[in-house]
Amino acid sequence: MSLSRRQFLKSSAVTAAATPMLVAGGVDYCEAASGSPVDLSMGFPPGAVRLNYNENTLGPSPQAIEGAVAGARQGNRYALSPLLPPHIGEYHDIDADWVLMGTGSSELLRLTPVAFARHGGNVVSGLETWGGLLTVADNLGLDVRRIPLRKDEGYAFDIERMLDAVDSETRMFMVVTPNNPTGATLSGADIRTVADALPEDVLFVLDQAYIDYTDEGGSGLALLKEGYRNVLVTQTFSKAFALAGLRCGYGLAHPDVLAEIKKFGTGPASINIAGFGAVLGSLDDPAHAIRSREYVKKTRAYYEDQFADLGLDTVSGPPPFMLFEAGARSQAIYDALRERKIFITHGKTWNLPDYLRVSYGTPDENEAFFTALADII
DSSP states (O other): OOOOHHHHHHTOTHHHHHHHHHTSTTOOGGGTTTTOSSOOOTTOOTTOEEOSSOOOTTOSOHHHHHHHHHHHTTTTSOOOGGGSHHHHHHHHTSOGGGEEEESSHHHHHHHHHHHHHTTOOEEEEESSSOOHHHHHHHHTTOEEEEEOOBGGGTSBOOHHHHHHTOOTTEEEEEEESSOTTTOOOOOHHHHHHHHHHSOTTSEEEEEOTTGGGOSSSOOTHHHHHTTOSSEEEEEESSSTTOOGGGOOEEEEEOHHHHHHHHTSSOOTTSSOHHHHHHHHHHHTOTHHHHHHHHHHHHHHHHHHHHHHHHTOOEEEOSSSEEEEEOGGGHHHHHHHHHHTTEEOEEGGGGTOTTEEEEEOOOHHHHHHHHHHHHHHO
16 A cells, blocks of 8 residues: 555645645745634743754644644544654655554664663663663663763763673664754764774664754665664654654664564654655645755854854754853852743753753844843853
8 A cells, every 4th residue: 555745735725725825935934823712822821932853843844744644634534644754765766565554763862772671681871862762772671871972172082982881781782963952973984983993782772863954964774775783863853844743754764673672662643644744745845954954053153153252162963953161150140031931951961961952043042142142141
């Protein structure tokens, strides 16, 4: 059974009515649903500036919104997520058997320790990095070896020390590239170095949620196309395609690796029907990820200039966020911003207590943040 993207969209009469509003000139994608009687504030106060979740301020593309609306109109139906891998495979030029859908890439990453290390062993990772997979590993009682990143190199991964931590009990080796929260990105050569250095029974996990924001950083996809059997690459539609709230991600790996993960989760209903439609719409507009990347590049330059004017040191990379060093005042600055309804994230989340992370917002939100920060410091 196959389903084309156009077949899905044409199956709902709502698309013809929705399209004019969504593609009208000058419409801010994020404002397309304004005026809804449904409370979607998520507990934030009125007027909140939400710069704490690395959300794509451009919002989904019009095609993605069109697909989501079409899906919602069929909300009485289950979405059959196994129908999506052929589309993802076409997008990445890889066989559909090497694709597994998940409720965001985080579902796949959290299942991976259960699938590959439930009987014990250790996991090697960086210290100052996203910890969803590592938290599950901790809860399983595994030995999680967190290697500090290189502060002298902008908190880049210390690949040499990480490889030195691998032994006969290592089950997984994880790298988030580009990294959250430091932005550090492994090159294709570095990724290959790790893959070739690891024993064949160690799964090399590459969380690449932010890969669409870089045209320079390496991807693990090349290794998969060469037939590497111990590499898992996870990607998501949450970031550059702006579908964070619709929870659609996927893993790319040898079918044997994906079969192990499927024993403990995912399945036909991992993707909801609105997300299913939004994915199909997003794949019809791959240029949206490029638009997102260009916006982030421009905004990053603005942030660098503003922080320099304030005399604050920063750490960043291609993704849509930046760390700034606040030292002993980090908690006080964080609290003062919250009092002004400006929400960012404290660096202690990633073992960086002297830093705060701010996600890029709209121009107005960015200006409000820097105006408040200048007043506070």
